[in-house]
Amino acid sequence: MTYAVDFETVSTVGLESSPVAEALAGLRANEARYFKNKYDHVFTVEPADEARETVDWVHRILAEERDLVIASRPLEATGFQVEDIRMAYVFYESGLSVNVMYTLGEGGKRAVGFKLSDGMEVPDELVSRFKFARQKSKLAGTIRGSFFVIKNEY
Numbered sequence: 001m002t003y004a005v006d007f008e009t010v011s012t013v014g015l016e017s018s019p020v021a022e023a024l025a026g027l028r029a030n031e032a033r034y035f036k037n038k039y040d041h042v043f044t045v046e047p048a049d050e051a052r053e054t055v056d057w058v059h060r061i062l063a064e065e066r067d068l069v070i071a072s073r074p075l076e077a078t079g080f081q082v083e084d085i086r087m088a089y090v091f092y093e094s095g096l097s098v099n100v101m102y103t104l105g106e107g108g109k110r111a112v113g114f115k116l117s118d119g120m121e122v123p124d125e126l127v128s129r130f131k132f133a134r135q136k137s138k139l140a141g142t143i144r145g146s147f148f149v150i151k152n153e154y
Contacts, residue, residue, distance in 0.1 A: 001050075003076075005032035005043045010139060014045065014076050020095035023117035026140035027097055028076075031089065033139065039082040045091070051077035054088050058100055061112060061154055071125055072096055084108065095120035102154065110150035118142050 003013055007029040012021040015028070032043035048055050054077045062068040072094035079088040086102040095117030102110045114126060118141035122132060132144035 002044050002046045005029055005045060007033035018093045018095055020117045020119045023119050023141060024091060024095045027115055027117050028091060030137045030139040041082050045076040045078045048074035048077050054079035055090055058088050058090050058098055061100055065150055068125060094123060096123060111147050112150060113147040116144040
């Protein structure tokens with residue numbers, strides 16, 4: 001079932017099994033607010049099992065670019081296009097959010113971003129490979145984030 005993320009009233013719908021469900025919901029709402037304000041796009045998610053194509057695309061990029069496998073179970077995902085940018089998000093039970101920004105035109109920006117929900121530890125598979133910067137969010141508390149640039153075509 002598809003869920004339009006409300007950034008006015010933050011809800012843990014779909015994220016209840018996460019030990020940091022409230023913080024993960026805030027992180028998800030923070031992304032929803034960004035896309036609404038910047039692109040007038042309504043950020044919708046669906047259970048990861050129903051968004052297999054999106055989850056598989058993100059996991060393929062992680063595996064091929066950095067030989068990386070996320071240990072946590074994916075709870076929700078979304079894939080959409082704004083302007084000439086293909087976006088994908090996967091929200092994991094641990095509180096991790098992985099997003100792919102993939103500009104469709106030649107020479108555009110292409111990157112994978114990681115965001116950690118407030119209160120979660122850096123996952124073992126990321127701890128020695130990435131440094132995380134902190135940012136404050138009214139919806140999500142303190143978000144720690146990192147990224148890498150995608151080199152190949154997907």
